[in-house]
Amino acid sequence: KAGVTQTPRYLxxxxxxxxxxxxxxxxxxxxxxxxxxxxxxxxxxxxxYFSETQRNKGNFPGxxxxxxxxxxxxxxxxxxLELGDSAxxxxxxxxxxxxxxxxxxxxxxxxV
Amino acid sequence: xxxVSQHNHHVILSEAASLELGCNYSYGGTVNLFWYVQxxxxxxxxxxxxxxxxxxxxxxxxxxxxxIKSKFSFNLRKPSVQxxxxxxxxxxxxxxxxxxxxxxxxxxxxxxVIP
Numbered sequence: 001k002a003g004v005t006q007t008p009r010y011l012x013x014x015x016x017x018x019x020x021x022x023x024x025x026x027x028x029x030x031x032x033x034x035x036x037x038x039x040x041x042x043x044x045x046x047x048x049y050f051s052e053t054q055r056n057k058g059n060f061p062g063x064x065x066x067x068x069x070x071x072x073x074x075x076x077x078x079x080x081l082e083l084g085d086s087a088x089x090x091x092x093x094x095x096x097x098x099x100x101x102x103x104x105x106x107x108x109x110x111x112v
Numbered sequence: 113x114x115x116v117s118q119h120n121h122h123v124i125l126s127e128a129a130s131l132e133l134g135c136n137y138s139y140g141g142t143v144n145l146f147w148y149v150q151x152x153x154x155x156x157x158x159x160x161x162x163x164x165x166x167x168x169x170x171x172x173x174x175x176x177x178x179x180i181k182s183k184f185s186f187n188l189r190k191p192s193v194q195x196x197x198x199x200x201x202x203x204x205x206x207x208x209x210x211x212x213x214x215x216x217x218x219x220x221x222x223x224x225v226i227p
Contacts, residue, residue: 042219043202056214100146103156
């Protein structure tokens with residue numbers, strides 16, 4: 001069974017630009033969550049999608065948004081990038097949001 | 113305020129030493145508890161989880177954790193660590209919030225095992 005796939009693996013953007021990250025969950029998993037990981041703040045929850053609907057949202061500004069498609073694939077968008085948005089963005093999928101989550105390898109975003 | 117606390121940010125142990133990593137949470141009600149591990153250069157992996165039943169949970173690679181409800185704790189233990197256990201360990205708590213399940217991670221504990 002393929003794992004959670006995140007693309008791209010690495011991304012360099014300049015301040016003010018926008019970026020879209022993609023996540024393909026494990027086949028059959030309908031819950032997809034997004035996290036931001038930084039050395040100073042650790043793992044911070046961004047949002048969770050289930051069956052194309054956002055179920056939960058963390059404390060991030062409106063520049064961070066996401067969506068989920070009918071095939072459960074999810075995208076995360078960050079607009080008007082700031083230097084502080086540099087981080088590893090992790091996607092995790094779960095079956096119905098139950099039990100544990102399976103994480104992808106992440107997309108490392110660097111904003112210059 | 114941090115709702116899931118991992119007080120030890122960095123732990124250094126020699127091989128064969130015993131390990132205990134603390135995890136405390138501040139939610140009332142029913143919770144599900146997890147420990148995840150992130151080995152250098154790898155993605156987060158589930159180490160063990162507690163949902164109900166026996167509060168002593170055994171996970172992979174000889175790890176175990178004990179849920180103590182009265183102390184709001186879910187500490188991770190291993191009797192004898194190996195160099196290959198060098199990694200970052202994250203505690204996570206899932207609970208009901210507004211009718212939905214919310215997962216909050218601790219800030220992580222970096223474990224360095226010296227051969």
